[in-house]
Amino acid sequence: xxxxxxxxxxxxxxxxxxxxxxxxxxxxxxxxxxxxxxxxxxxxxxxxxxxxxxxxxxxxxxxxxxxxxxxxxxxxxxxxxxxxxxxxxxxxxxxxxxxxxxxxxxxxxxxxxxxxxxxxxxxxxxxxxxxxxxxxxxxxxxxxxxxxxxxxxxxxxxxxxxxxxxxxxxxxxxxxxxxxxxxxxxxxxxxxxxxxxxxxxxxxxxxxxxxxxxxxxxxxxxxxxxxxxxxxxxxxxxxxxxxxxxxxxxxxxxxxxxxxxxxxxxxxxxxxxxxxxxxxxxxxxxxxxxxxxxxxxxxxxxxxxxxxxxxxxxxxxxxxxxxxxxxxxxxxxxxxxxxxxxxxxxxxxxxxxxxxxxxxxxxxxxxxxxxxxxxxxxxxxxxxxxxxxxxxxxxx
Numbered sequence: 576x577x578x579x580x581x582x583x584x585x586x587x588x589x590x591x592x593x594x595x596x597x598x599x600x601x602x603x604x605x606x607x608x609x610x611x612x613x614x615x616x617x618x619x620x621x622x623x624x625x626x627x628x629x630x631x632x633x634x635x636x637x638x639x640x641x642x643x644x645x646x647x648x649x650x651x652x653x654x655x656x657x658x659x660x661x662x663x664x665x666x667x668x669x670x671x672x673x674x675x676x677x678x679x680x681x682x683x684x685x686x687x688x689x690x691x692x693x694x695x696x697x698x699x700x701x702x703x704x705x706x707x708x709x710x711x712x713x714x715x716x717x718x719x720x721x722x723x724x725x726x727x728x729x730x731x732x733x734x735x736x737x738x739x740x741x742x743x744x745x746x747x748x749x750x751x752x753x754x755x756x757x758x759x760x761x762x763x764x765x766x767x768x769x770x771x772x773x774x775x776x777x778x779x780x781x782x783x784x785x786x787x788x789x790x791x792x793x794x795x796x797x798x799x800x801x802x803x804x805x806x807x808x809x810x811x812x813x814x815x816x817x818x819x820x821x822x823x824x825x826x827x828x829x830x831x832x833x834x835x836x837x838x839x840x841x842x843x844x845x846x847x848x849x850x851x852x853x854x855x856x857x858x859x860x861x862x863x864x865x866x867x868x869x870x871x872x873x874x875x876x877x878x879x880x881x882x883x884x885x886x887x888x889x890x891x892x893x894x895x896x897x898x899x900x901x902x903x904x905x906x907x908x909x910x911x912x913x914x915x916x917x918x919x920x921x922x923x924x925x926x927x928x929x930x931x932x933x934x935x936x937x938x939x940x941x942x943x944x945x946x947x948x949x950x951x952x953x954x955x956x957x958x959x960x961x962x963x964x965x966x967x968x969x970x971x
Contacts, residue, residue, distance in 0.1 A: 579656075586654035589661055593652035598624060598663055599671055602644050607633075613640065617648060617663065625662040626650075632666050637806060638775060645671040676776055680783050684810055687785070692792040693813040699797040701817060701829060702765050707734045708829060709764035709796075711754045714739040718772045718801070718822040725826035730833045736763055741781075742771035748784035755790040755798075767794060768825045769811060770801030782809035791815050801825035923955040941966040 600617030607613050611630030616623050626648060640646070650665040687693065708726070712718050714737055726735055738758060740750035751769065758767055769791065771782070781787065782802045791798050792814040800815035801822040802808075812818040819825035915921060923929065930938045931951045938944060948963045 582654070582656050582659065586656060589652050589654050595649070595651060596663070597647055597649045598626075599645070599647045600624065602640055602642055602646060605640050605642050613665075615640065617646075625660060626665055627662055628665040628668065636668060638670060640668070647671050670775060670777075676780070680810065683783070683785060684813065687788055687810065688813070692788065697792070699816045701797050701799070704831060705733065705765040705829060707736065707764045708766050708768065709736040709738055709758050710768045711738045711740050711751055711758070712769070712771050712822070713742045716742065716772055718742075718770060721772075721821075721823040722768065722826040725823050726830055729827065730830045732833070733830060738763075743774065743778045743781055747781035748787050751781060752784075752786045752790045755787070755794055759794055759796055762796075764796060766829050767796050767798045768801055768819075768822070768829065769798055769815070770819070770822050770825060771803065772822065773804040773807060779803055779807055779809050782811040787811055788814045799825045799829060920955070923953070928958075929953040 598617055600619050603616040603618050603623070605613065605615040611633060613628040613633045615626055615628075617626050618624070628648075628650075646668050647670075648663060648665045648668045650663050650667070652661055653664050654661045691697070710719060710722055712722075719737060723735065726733055738754040740754050741747040742751070755767065755769065758764060769782070769787075771779070779802055782800070788810045791800065791811050797817070798815045799817045799819050800809065800811040801819040801824065802811060803821075805820035817828060819828055919929065929952075931953070932938055932944065933949050933951070935951070938950060944950060944963050944966070946963055946965065950961055950963060952959050952961060
């Protein structure tokens with residue numbers, strides 16, 4: 576059997592049985608060719624495997640492969656016949672342990688989302704012209720330098736408070752959470768920027784910690800999450816009121832550009848100046864018609880019709896009042912006549928008499944007196960005293 580034949584059999588055996596394999600190992604001797612293809616080895620304590628990742632697959636990597644980095648490469652085994660060596664042709668590659676981390680983060684994301692921590696209805700608007708901004712990040716990292724540079728360029732009049740916190744490591748999540756709570760307790764700023772520069776998935780884990788996410792969601796101060804580069808995602812991005820792709824972008828989003836504002840004011844001034852000048856000239860022209868010598872005459876023309884109308888109303892009112900007074904007097908005279916006809920004197924004048932007993936009590940019937948009682952009888956002009964001799968029971 577020739578070399579070619581045995582090599583072909585080996586190739587068929589290898590490629591037929593290892594079409595889709597995942598290999599975990601440490602990158603060694605990594606090289607990226609000018610063509611874009613990547614050549615490297617995967618090794619562990621006891622063995623080494625040659626590997627290649629062609630340009631198309633390498634373009635999809637979300638991290639930079641370097642020697643010593645532990646990864647999981649997925650692909651197929653192929654035999655390179657000319658050299659009699661086999662290699663792994665990688666279709667994808669992730670950092671070792673990253674898949675487990677992503678699964679944990681996805682489960683945490685779903686659970687927190689179910690609680691409503693990421694609801695759009697809870698998002699707060701950023702102030703248009705903030706006067707004070709607080710930044711929670713590492714005081715020595717590149718992120719704070721980028722943020723300060725952008726803020727100073729766009730609006731140097733804004734006050735910036737740096738709240739230092741570790742952005743990776745065991746204590747990072749706790750420090751970030753404490754700074755968010757403290758900023759709210761003391762109302763330190765109008766906007767919070769929480770973030771850091773780029774890094775691996777493990778480097779950014781602090782910003783996906785549940786305590787940090789809950790603190791961001793509970794903040795009464797609007798929060799901008801600015802974690803890593805544009806392709807990096809942390810759970811704080813979903814809880815924040817706004818997500819910025821980078822710390823520099825967060826600084827731009829939170830601050831209005833003073834140069835643009837000044838330019839806009841100048842543009843408005845140039846637009847309004849001729850309009851205001853025209854209005855002023857129109858008012859001056861109108862005032863010029865108000866000659867003091869003619870002002871009295873003009874006012875007289877305005878007042879005279881009103882004065883005539885007032886006099887007319889006055890005359891009408893006087894006439895109405897006189898008519899009403901005359902009518903009331905007539906009504907009073909009629910009522911007076913009616914009262915006079917019903918008065919006792921009027922009745923006595925017509926022949927009636929008013930009878931009382933000795934005590935001047937009115938007698939209106941025979942049952943009120945006895946025989947021999949003295950009674951008084953009052954006529955219109957005079958009266959008499961009489962003695963009762965007898966009573967009459969029949970009516971008149």
